[in-house]
Amino acid sequence: MDIELDKINEYKKTLEHLASEAAACGELEHDLESPKHKELMNIYKIKSATGRVIYNSFSDEELCDYIRKRAKEIDHVPTQKEVYWIYHMYIKHRFGNWPKALKNAVMSTKAGSGGHSYKIIEEREKQCEEIFDKIRKKAEELKRPPHMGEMQDCIEGLKYKFDTWNQVLEAAGINQEWKNTHMLFRVEDFSEEEKLLLKKIKDRSVELGRPPLRKEIEEDVKETLKRKCKTWRNILYQIGMEPVEKSKPFAETYLDSRKDKGMRHRDILSNGLYKVFRLGKKEKEYLAEFKTIMETLNRAPIKEELPKEVYEGLMKACGSYRNVLFQLDAVPLEKTEEQRIRKRIKGGK
Template identity: 40%
Template sequence: MAEEINKNQLLEQKKAVFDMIVEGPKLTGEAEAKEDDQYSLDTERGAQLYASFSDDELLELLRGSAQYLGHSPSQGEVHWILRAYLKARFKNWPRALRAAGLSRSAGRGGMPSEQMSQKNEEYQQMLNQIRGMAEQLGRIPHPSELPEICRKLKKRYRTWGEVLAAAGVEEAVAVHLQKEENLKDDELRMLQELRTLAERLNRPPLRGEVEQSLRESLLRRFGSWRNALYQIDLEPVRRITPFVNAPLQREKDKQRATHRQELYDCHYRLLKLDPQTQADLALVRKLAQQLGHAPGRREVPSEVRMRLQRACGSWSNALFQLGLQEKRGRFRQR
């Protein structure tokens, strides 16, 4: 019952903060009303409140400020709470503006709202083209396949990974998955070899872990690595943020980067869980239910966290086994 009351109190406080943010800053500069101090990231209440806001909620508040002002807001033109929460979540103000689809030319001298809306529409059309290409190919496209679009998107996005996330490419790629019927004996044999390797690794194999002739045969027959794994009810290992450091345009005379084989920044399902890992994950699930969010590393007993990191490859992938996502951003002082 106490937990329910706490949640209700948190919702009430969130609504109060939401209303304050919508009203906008009442004081100039870095000054703030003393009664607002309780919502600072330096306080336990402020930290809990910050965690309760999703990325979309914070960005929508920022967009609302831009619409009211008629331009991308500068830091001093929004309530200090919103400013602090956005900078904690997105690292700095320009990145928050970019995530909201706003011009980074902030302040009254920035891009007018009407022009900004037109730009956003143009960017969305380009993102739709990328998503459409992913659906057609059945895989994630490489930036070298869309040079003109990449050149234009450089003004808004820093990496190809950010573009893929904005375009929703992961979902688009999954459209082409289908189980093949009436497979020949040699095709069944190939899939059995793939399944045997997966069982030995206790996870879906990476492309580079499969013998070249087998890999090439699977790709020819099933069209993509994702679809080959789908035939044996597996999903591919995927980067938490694919192409996270890949530039939108490669420098001249610089070779195309090869796919990395490390697993520390990946999500993948473990095929089998030993009893200890099952017990540890059950503890984390129970803790998540009590907290109302995915527990952070410091919120879990260190011995449990270390065991799960060894078993699952990383803390993020341990949470992935439970369908939980590690919270983005760190609390920072405003």
């Protein structure tokens, strides 16, 4: 359903006004018997055509801003009953549960009048920003994202908001864009020996049909080149390649060691993202067909929208569906969107 942007903004402005009125008179919860609430539910519920468009127009940050606004108004972390019911409906759908929503909004999960005050929230936010500065400085020093073990003195101040080291790095701005701008530089003074080592890596990539993993190159080769290149990523950059990467590095590195499942940041080819160098004629045709379907849909297709031979051929060549998309610089759909499309294809309502 297409709705004019002005109309969407009008709905959002109305919602903001309704929430303010409800907060002023203490009537924040959904009243099943209220004719007015029934009318609003028909408009704003996520399952309705209009409501879905309104819901999708809200960014994560906008929903978190509302939580923070309520915290400031009531001077403590809000409980679910202390936010307006339509916002609550959207927030729960977006973040899954209330503790996750509070964490995304930089809140303690200790909600209610007996929980943390807004002053504590502000102090934690200030401390968090100071820690981010430390992480950014460490990253500049290392020319790479610091590992959690290199920032142990910062961990306690982050646990209230983050679960994994990946989330911390993303929030601190140490993301893919940072890697591309801070970790890559051209080395102009390679010796003949070093040039031969680079050629050795390039030859290995041709043999593999993809960028080699660190463990697939001899230690002495890497160590020699790292003296000038500093990082594995920058070594590969010298020969026009990017490393195989997990879609979310450090996503299994938990700040709370009790949640740690023993996984560590390492080279993992399965579910890794990398450019495939040796696609056969048939696979290139499959990729071209995939691209055409994607352009027609104006989004990434799901498995059910692809011919079986295209899906299976590209999965075999690329290793994972996410990596198929990576060949075309595309990103997968959100899980909820994928499920909605799959349900529609199967005839669900």
